[in-house]
Amino acid sequence: LALARAFAAEHGHLCIPYRHEKDGFQLGLWLSNQRATGPQLPPERSRALSELDPWWNPPWSTLWQRIYLRARRLPGAGTVTPEQGFPGTSENLGTWLYQQCQNYDSLHPQQQKLLTQIGITAETALRARPRRRNIAEARDQALDHARSYWKQHGHLCASATDTHDGFPIGQWLSNLRVRARRGKLDPAVARQLDAMDPWWAPPWSSDWQRTCYTVRDLIGSGHILAPENAFTAFADELGQWLYAQCVAYPDLAVQQRQQLATIGLTEQTVAAARPNPATESPSLETGLYFARSYAALHGDLNTSPSDRHEDFPIGTWLSRQRRQANLHNSKFTSPYPADPLLTAIDPWWNPPWNADWQINHRAARKLVEDGLDLLPRQGFPGTPDWTGQWLYTQCVDHPHLHPGQQHKLAQLGITAADARTARPRRVTQQASFDTGLDHARSYAARHGHLAVPRSESHNGYQLGTWLADKRKRATNGRLPRNRADALNTIDPWWNPPWGLPWQNAYHAVKA
Known part of the structure; x- marks a missing residue:
């Protein structure tokens, strides 16, 4: 409510988009939930919100209310002239106002009352003329918005949902990128956009370009790159992105590498890059880095969910990869994208048998590496109780084990012939x-x-x-x-x- 009060004081209404955030709080979602509560909303809450904006929960859509408020903010609001085709309005707003005139009789009485405040009455609605589209004027206005956005942000890689001074700059640029790829963009418009930002329509994803500009601006404001220090001067998501560029560096386009060089990522510096183990949402590249390091130390990727390696939650990450791989394989015939990369590290990273088997095998392998001979005929003397019992069980079940399990037991020196001679381990x-x-x-x-x-x-x-x-x-x-x-x-x-x-x-x- 405090954030809603501040928003209403600044903007004069509470009809805000669903995704709007204020100080990290999802205010748009909160207001949407209050509206969805309906009659169950406590009266004191309804009164408090109505005091801020009588139309915070209109019987018509909040989108209608937001567009109406745009019309209210027009210079000379209250004097729109329907009979002249709504001069002075943007093309989209003028078209919307004309549609209200056409549908005037079907509008809610309170909607009609609100339209009266901007000069649309039942009489003027009858005489309304459609908004004439002036393509050149609309283009020039859009370019003016693009120029203003570029001066403010230093680029034209707006996301599709971005607006600038009420203009849907992101959607407009997205539409132009589609036209540019199809070779249908007006060359005069393309030249003006290229002069502002040569990468406004890159051959790679706009997300990549936008993130590159974000990093460039942060470095310009004093952030230290430090690839060898896991990019810790940057937020988690940006640090992950930077490390991913280091891994993918040889495969990037020449122009991408040139842009990365301007922020300090060159062929020499990317070689020293390390990912941040304290990340909350590890990227695939980060997970693979620690998976390789873990396998180099242990010889495999047999982890339990609680395992950590160099402060990285390798067990949790691999458990997630296994779940996603199994879900992917149940739905698609194509291989799970990360599977070849992890298989190159450990062919049995996601085995058809359970993870406990893998962990028990690793415990037995550690004994062999420490110099202990596993002697099935003698009941595995010198092995800990649990490991000895597990080894005997594997010998008993040897004919029914997966070929991969039999192969891994052979690495410990236990063949089919050895398994047949195994005796149980006696334990006090x-x-x-x-x-x-x-x-x-x-x-x-x-x-x-x-x-x-x-x-x-x-x-x-x-x-x-x-x-x-x-x-x-x-x-x-x-x-x-x-x-x-x-x-x-x-x-x-x-x-x-x-x-x-x-x-x-x-x-x-x-x-």
């Missing part, structure tokens, strides 16, 4: 608890707590399930004191008397 109850406790310590060292959801796994170990079992035993008084003390040492609130969701939320806010 204490050894089983110690394994879980080791995973709990590792998890807490990384996250600072043991508020682990039941579904959470840690390095292939079902830590969430293990802790849920220990909480249940502790609640029922069946968990030995020494084991409870060991867990309390790691996290005093591993089994809070309030619900685990509260504890999870607390740690999220703390983080």
Whole structure:
């Protein structure tokens, strides 16, 4: 309401477009919601808005009201002359006014009353003549608006929804770009636009050109480019865009590279560019950068959703890519666009088996890399409890595994012949608890707590399930004191008397 009051004080009405924002608040959407509430809108709210603008919620469309208000702002408003074809109005507004005269009898009585205030009565409506289109005049007016927009912004890459002094400059330029591509644009108009902005109709997307101009202006105002520092002087979206240009630099048009060179991105500087890991909406290029780095360190892209790499949420990003790839493949026959790029990093980045299998395989591979021989015939001695049990299960199921899984097991030294000789791993109850406790310590060292959801796994170990079992035993008084003390040492609130969701939320806010 405070923002609506400020808008009404400045503009004299509240019939604003749906997408209008004020100080970061979606005022247009808010007013639309108030209108949509209808009779359920509390009377005090309706009164407060009506005091600001009696026609904030007209029985006709708000678009009608906005165009009417444009007519009210005409010089000499109240003296439009329908019988002369509405001279002094723009072509669009004059046409609209003529349509109101034609439909005068079907208008709401209050609409007729409002039109009377600008000189359209029942009598003058009968004598109205259509607005004559003056093409040369309309063109010159549009070019004047373009010139004014260019002086203010330094370019003519307005978005399709942009207006300038009430003129739909974005839509007008968009229409001219279409005509230019078809070779139907008036050369005289093209010359004038080219003189203002040579890239007003670029062969690449207007969004690219508009963003390039935005970055140019920011650098001109003092922003430091610093590709090697992840473009941190720029907002997240612009930083992502700049890094994407560095990745795509060899494939850009010569003229694009020339424009980037003027802001400091050259063939030499793009080589040192890094993406910002703190981004909220990672671009594909940013995600691929950290995916390559992660795979270079771990040998694959077997991540859990909570995994981070160099402060980048690699687990969350890859989980999103897998969901989008699976959804894409269910709807289209063409491959998911990012699939070839991620497959080049890890052929099994989105395997047909579940992610837990991948994580368990990585845990076993780490043991092999550390020098341990996996001996199926002896029950996998030297392996942790959970990994040993998992390996034995794979041996039992070996004939039914996917060929890709069999191949990955062969990388660990477990062939079909080895699998047939496998014996189960014998584990004592204490050894089983110690394994879980080791995973709990590792998890807490990384996250600072043991508020682990039941579904959470840690390095292939079902830590969430293990802790849920220990909480249940502790609640029922069946968990030995020494084991409870060991867990309390790691996290005093591993089994809070309030619900685990509260504890999870607390740690999220703390983080």
